[in-house]
Amino acid sequence: MQRRCVICDSDQGPRVAGINIDVCGLGHVTYAMRCCAGCGLVLQDPAVPPELMARHYAHFAPYNAFAADEPPLTGTSLRMLTMINAQSLAPGRVFDVGAATGGMLFHFRREGWQVGGSDLSPEAIRQARDINGISLTLGSCEEALTDQRDLDLITLSHVLEHMYTPRPALAAIHQALAPDGHFLLETPCLAEPERCAPGIFSMEHVNHFEQITLTRLLHTTGFAPVSIEIGGDNPLYPVITVLARKMATPQPDTGSARDNNLAFCAAYTARDNALWHDVQTRLHDVLTPREPVYIWSAGVQTSQLLARTDLMQHARIVGLTDRDPRKQGFTLESLPILPPDEVIAAPHRILIASYSFAQGIAADLSARGVTPERIVHIY
Ligand SMILES: [Zn+2]
Structure with a gap:
């Protein structure tokens, strides 16, 4: 879906990123980021179609209020x-x-x-x-x-x-x-x-x-x-x-963030490429070729991991799992999303694919009896 800038209405400006990932429940999703020539806004264009996004929110947007206690002050x-x-x-x-x-x-x-x-x-x-x-x-x-x-x-x-x-x-x-x-x-x-x-x-x-x-x-x-x-x-x-x-x-305002945002995108892309290069190296260090392994979490960070590294070729991914039970039964890159108990009970190692919650997941796995040797960190 083509998009005009939501600030200055321009449809011009360079593409600063292109993304093609398999998303749980949606299949392959492609979109790009454009830095607006008029005001510098970085926006999706072409964007994920709104109908597809609505389906994603309807199925997988998690709402977890804290029933027993007051909501945390975020x-x-x-x-x-x-x-x-x-x-x-x-x-x-x-x-x-x-x-x-x-x-x-x-x-x-x-x-x-x-x-x-x-x-x-x-x-x-x-x-x-x-x-x-x-x-x-x-x-x-x-x-x-x-x-x-x-x-x-x-x-x-x-x-x-x-x-x-x-x-x-x-x-x-x-x-x-x-x-x-x-x-x-x-x-x-x-x-x-x-x-x-x-x-x-x-x-x-x-x-x-x-x-x-x-x-x-x-x-x-x-x-x-x-x-x-x-x-x-x-x-x-x-x-x-x-x-x-x-x-x-x-009030009229003609300010442009174009130069700043192009510089940001260049620096960010360089860092992102370096990070995935490091992850790839680490994957080869810690996993033996064709080793059977499970992946913990089936969110978009896992989608990125599979898109940005050769993990699927290097190891033999038996399946994925996720704490969100609504994801079970779906697939990601044709890999099944299994119940956590099944993954924990199996003998294979478990690779934690979440970048932001890796420590919490590892602690959770330990609490459920998974030994440290079975937990693979990649970041
Ligand atoms: Zn603009």
Whole structure:
């Protein structure tokens, strides 16, 4: 699917990455990243078709509210609360778009806010109500905000990068806010290539912002940033957190991040290639040729591992497994996704393919009686 830039509408600019991976439940997915000639935004173009993405979310988007305890105060929630408190925003009515199970709203409510929100997932809405006692509206940002007026604060946490067409959503946010209302958002940030995990251009993220393009999008949709923070504690990439106040009218902005983003993509690609080269070397060091082995996790990081190395040729992958039972019965590169118990009970070694959760998975396997010799680390 061809896409025009969501900020400046240009369809020009160089391709900075091309991805072709097999994704559990979807089959082979291809898309590319383009750096917009007009504003420098890095966006999917051609993009994963929205219907395919919707199927992915419907089947595999995990919602895990914590039933026994209160929801954890995530890094994002903490940054957002700290930012509004630093600007001395008094608690009022907050609406969280893409609220998932209401984990962040739980903590806003505790600080005196009247909370509301929306999500696209009926399952998330059920958990928000039953577990956190928070009532959410089912629907898109535009749908959910139709009946909302004079809100003091609207939050958008890790949603903007998923939106194929953010402008109508931002218009709905602008309209639903009080004249002196604020908009608080967080999204991944193209910065610090040396700390980015492999595969930051993930299938789910159709837009990649940084300070220049995000500011341009906000100015031209009627918001003036009052506080911007880049960094955070996300293990995969830095994030940008912005608090903006509503302006009466949009402001023109012609800023371009083109040079910065092309430099970022070049540095990131070099690092990514070097990382996969190291993984490939390590695979050959730790696995004997044609050794039967299982792969733990069947997510997109595994899809990348299979696409970027010769693991399938070097070893004999017996099967994969994943903690998400919904993935069992599907295949990845024609390999079966098996129940974890079956993999644990078998004699073969288990290769951990997850980059971000490798330590947690290893600890989990140890707790289930898997000896350290059977666990293969590759990063
Ligand atoms: Zn553009």
